[in-house]
Amino acid sequence: MSRNFFNFVVKFEKIKKMSDFIIYNTLSRSKEIFKPLNPGHVGMYVCGPTVYGEAHLGHSRPAITFDVLFRYLNHLGYKVRYIRNITDVGHLVNDADEGEDKIAKKAKVEELEPMEIVQLYTNSYRQNMAQLNVLPPSIEPSASGHIIEQIAAVQQLIDSGFAYEINGSVYFDVEKYASVHNYGKLSRRKIEDLYTNTRDLDSQNEKKSGLDFAVWKKASSGHIMNWPSPWGTGYPGWHIECTAMSTKYLGETFDIHGGGLDLLFPHHEAEIAQGVACFGHDTVRYWMHNNLITINGQKMGKSLGNFITLNELFSGTHPLLEKAYSPITIRFFILQAHYRSPLDFSNEALQAAEKGLERLLKAVALLDELIPSADSSMDVGALKEKCYAAINDDLNTPVLIAHLFDGVKVINSVNDGKASVNAQDLVLLKQLYHDFTFDILGFKSETASGGSDQEILKKVVDLLLNLRVEAKKNKEWATSDKIRNSLTELGFEIKDTKEGFSWELKK
Numbered sequence: 001m002s003r004n005f006f007n008f009v010v011k012f013e014k015i016k017k018m019s020d021f022i023i024y025n026t027l028s029r030s031k032e033i034f035k036p037l038n039p040g041h042v043g044m045y046v047c048g049p050t051v052y053g054e055a056h057l058g059h060s061r062p063a064i065t066f067d068v069l070f071r072y073l074n075h076l077g078y079k080v081r082y083i084r085n086i087t088d089v090g091h092l093v094n095d096a097d098e099g100e101d102k103i104a105k106k107a108k109v110e111e112l113e114p115m116e117i118v119q120l121y122t123n124s125y126r127q128n129m130a131q132l133n134v135l136p137p138s139i140e141p142s143a144s145g146h147i148i149e150q151i152a153a154v155q156q157l158i159d160s161g162f163a164y165e166i167n168g169s170v171y172f173d174v175e176k177y178a179s180v181h182n183y184g185k186l187s188r189r190k191i192e193d194l195y196t197n198t199r200d201l202d203s204q205n206e207k208k209s210g211l212d213f214a215v216w217k218k219a220s221s222g223h224i225m226n227w228p229s230p231w232g233t234g235y236p237g238w239h240i241e242c243t244a245m246s247t248k249y250l251g252e253t254f255d256i257h258g259g260g261l262d263l264l265f266p267h268h269e270a271e272i273a274q275g276v277a278c279f280g281h282d283t284v285r286y287w288m289h290n291n292l293i294t295i296n297g298q299k300m301g302k303s304l305g306n307f308i309t310l311n312e313l314f315s316g317t318h319p320l321l322e323k324a325y326s327p328i329t330i331r332f333f334i335l336q337a338h339y340r341s342p343l344d345f346s347n348e349a350l351q352a353a354e355k356g357l358e359r360l361l362k363a364v365a366l367l368d369e370l371i372p373s374a375d376s377s378m379d380v381g382a383l384k385e386k387c388y389a390a391i392n393d394d395l396n397t398p399v400l401i402a403h404l405f406d407g408v409k410v411i412n413s414v415n416d417g418k419a420s421v422n423a424q425d426l427v428l429l430k431q432l433y434h435d436f437t438f439d440i441l442g443f444k445s446e447t448a449s450g451g452s453d454q455e456i457l458k459k460v461v462d463l464l465l466n467l468r469v470e471a472k473k474n475k476e477w478a479t480s481d482k483i484r485n486s487l488t489e490l491g492f493e494i495k496d497t498k499e500g501f502s503w504e505l506k507k
Contacts, residue, residue, distance in 0.1 A: 021076065023256075024340060024394045026264065026287040027186055031394055036255050037285060042073050042080045043254035045246040045284075047263055048140070050087040051121040052106040055128045056307035057330070057345065058260075058293045058300040064331055064442070065290040065339040066258045067134040068395060071440050083249050084137040088118040089144045089225050090217075090236045095266070097214040097237070104224045114225050118144070128310040131327040133442045139249055143241040146248070147227045150236040153244040153278060154215045154229075162277035166206055168218030168232035174211040177273050186272055186287060187265035213270055215240045239270035247275070247283055257284040261291050262299065290339045295320075297344065308345070322347040325354065328444050332357040335397040335441060360401075361445050363408040364433045366415055373420035378410050380425045384432050391440065404436060457505075461492065465501045 020033040036042050046066045049059055066084075073080045093099045107114040122142075129136070143150070154170050157163035162177050163170050177183055178191045194211055214237040219226035226233045246254065259268065268287065275283035293300050300307050308318045316324030325333075333353035337343045383403065390400035407429070413419035421429065437443050464483055471479040484494055487503070495502045 021072075021392050022394055023286055023288060026289050027284075029188075032286070034255075034286065036078065037253060040077070040079060042078045042256065043083075043250035044070065044073075044080060044256040044258065045083045045085075045242070045250060045254065046137075046257070047242060047259035047267070048084040048086050049121075049125055050091045050102055051118050051125060052102045053121060054309040054311055055121075055125045056300060056309045057313060058307060059125075060128075060132060060310060060330060061293055061334055061339070061343070062258065062260050062290050063129055063134045064132060064334045065395070066288075067442060068335065068397065068440065069256075069258070069288075070135060070137075071442060072391060072395070075435065075440055080138070081250065082137040083139050083141065083246060085242060085245055086118075086122055086140060086142040087238070087241065088115075088122070088142050090241060091238045095238065097217065101223070101225055101235070107224065115144075118142075124311075128327075131310070131314065132331050133328065133444050135442075141245045141249070143236065143245075144225075146241065146245050147236065149244040149248050150240050151216070151227075151229050153240055153274070154236070156278040157215060157274065160277045162273075163215055164208065165231050168234060169206065169214060170216040170231055171207050171212040172215050172270070172273065172277070173208060174213070174273070175209050177277060181273070181276055183273055184269060186269050189265060189269070213237060213239060213266065215274070239267055240274060242267070243271050243274040243278065243283070246271075247279075252279045253281070253283055253285065255284075256286045256288060258288040258290070261289045264289055291342045293343050293345060295345045300345070320345075320347075322351075325350050329354045329357055331442060336401060338394075338396055338398055340394070356401075356405075357443065360404060360408060360437065361443065363411045364437055365445065366411055367426070367430050367433060370411070370414055370421065370426060372423040372426045374422060375420055376422040376425045377419045378407075378414075378421050378425055378429070380421075380428045380432065383407050384428075387432065387436055391436075397441065400436065400441070404433070407433070461487065461503055465494065465503065469500055 022031045023034050024030070025032045044066070046062065049055060066082075070080060070082050088103060089101065091102050093102055093105060101114075103114050103117050107117045110117060112120075126136075154163065157172060158165065158170065161173075163172050174183055174191075174194075183191055184194065191211075216229060216231060216234055216236055218232055218234045223235070226235050246257065257268070257271075268289075272282065272284070275281075295306050295308075298306060308320060310327075310330070312318035313321065313325050313330060314327060316322075329350065330353075333350055334343070336353060336356070383406070386403045386406075387400055390396045390403060393399070410419055410421075411429075414421050464487065468480050468483040471477075471483070487494055491505055493504050
């Protein structure tokens with residue numbers, strides 16, 4: 001390796017250090033340079049699913065968004081402790097303080113134990129995440145596995161004077177908290193407006209105020225999931241689990257808390273209040289929220305009945321779908337939009353994502369076939385700088401992907417003999433596309449996502465086309481034409497080349 005090339009590689013690697021990583025902090029409503037609490041280490045907590053049904057397209061967005069963040073922080077050299085919880089108790093229907101637990105309700109319908117429902121849909125969620133190439137978190141704690149920690153957190157709230165017990169239930173005193181602290185600072189809601197918009201609830205005569213929320217609920221005789229506590233048999237409120245588990249594994253102050261925009265109020269607002277009440281200070285330094293996926297402009301969700309499960313997307317069995325879409329196509333679809341922008345579902349958008357992904361992966365595969373020239377008409381360093389500038393600007397994946405496609409044009413031009421790349425630049429180009437396409441964005445090649453089935457398909461088609469080559473040599477034209485025509489009808493595009501043949505499956 002020449003000294004000039006060595007110096008160029010060193011300069012090339014420094015590009016990612018040239019600009020700071022900037023993220024949008026929902027709390028300040030501004031972009032901020034990310035500086036972790038402890039140099040070299042990052043603590044990150046993301047709200048996971050309530051496991052009472054199959055994961056849908058809406059669930060894929062926070063999972064993929066914060067997977068890219070996790071991947072990029074690791075890529076930058078940070079040691080990341082990533083916590084994503086499983087909510088398996090305490091989340092009541094309509095996100096309320098009264099009514100049935102979502103999991104207990106599903107258990108009654110399915111005639112199963114609640115923990116059977118939890119296990120069934122936790123397994124399904126994890127399988128879907130693996131299909132989407134979402135890396136598992138460092139720790140995946142469940143609410144039901146941390147009842148002791150939640151009881152301790154509730155006791156801290158009582159001891160601080162910001163929670164009160166009545167008839168075996170414990171409520172957070174929002175009015176008292178708001179008299180000292182800024183309740184509503186994350187969602188930009190004013191306490192006066194909240195009073196005006198508070199609905200009359202059946203339990204309001206029990207609470208001091210309709211704004212107060214449950215941190216521990218007394219279990220009624222028919223409530224299936226319950227635990228003993230200092231206040232009687234009951235179960236934790238929805239909000240307290242995240243305060244208890246995030247601080248257990250990340251400490252009283254940690255770097256990043258993520259989740260969907262729909263959790264901003266009341267869930268995350270309640271978390272802030274609970275954290276301040278327990279510890280006397282904010283526990284989270286950077287709040288990050290992904291926007292929602294919509295169908296015809298309406299939020300996708302189980303409660304609205306307008307959702308498409310990931311399994312339906314992968315199999316094409318939902319009536320709104322024109323065809324099945326691969327998990328990596330869904331990932332590409334998600335990352336084509338900035339995580340803070342709304343994203344509307346349509347078959348056209350998914351089909352465009354499918355074609356875009358195919359084009360990108362074909363170009364990446366083509367890199368291994370390019371023959372370097374003596375000179376180079378491509379500035380790989382400039383491309384890399386643009387890619388890092390995009391990802392450093394609050395995970396701007398659509399701009400990053402656009403830059404990668406600019407490089408795809410050059411790769412195709414080199415392959416067609418219309419541009420050139422020297423050996424040094426080719427090595428760097430391969431590293432660039434490997435880092436961003438696979439390691440950071442988390443895409444996988446068709447053979448990687450399809451595994452042995454793809455390999456078997458290739459062998460079968462190659463076998464048929466080799467038989468066609470033999471038929472042509474023997475002037476068996478009818479056999480040759482039959483093989484070609486049959487494959488064409490099945491969707492294969494066949495090209496005769498000097499070496500023999502090439503083919504691809506058109507979608």
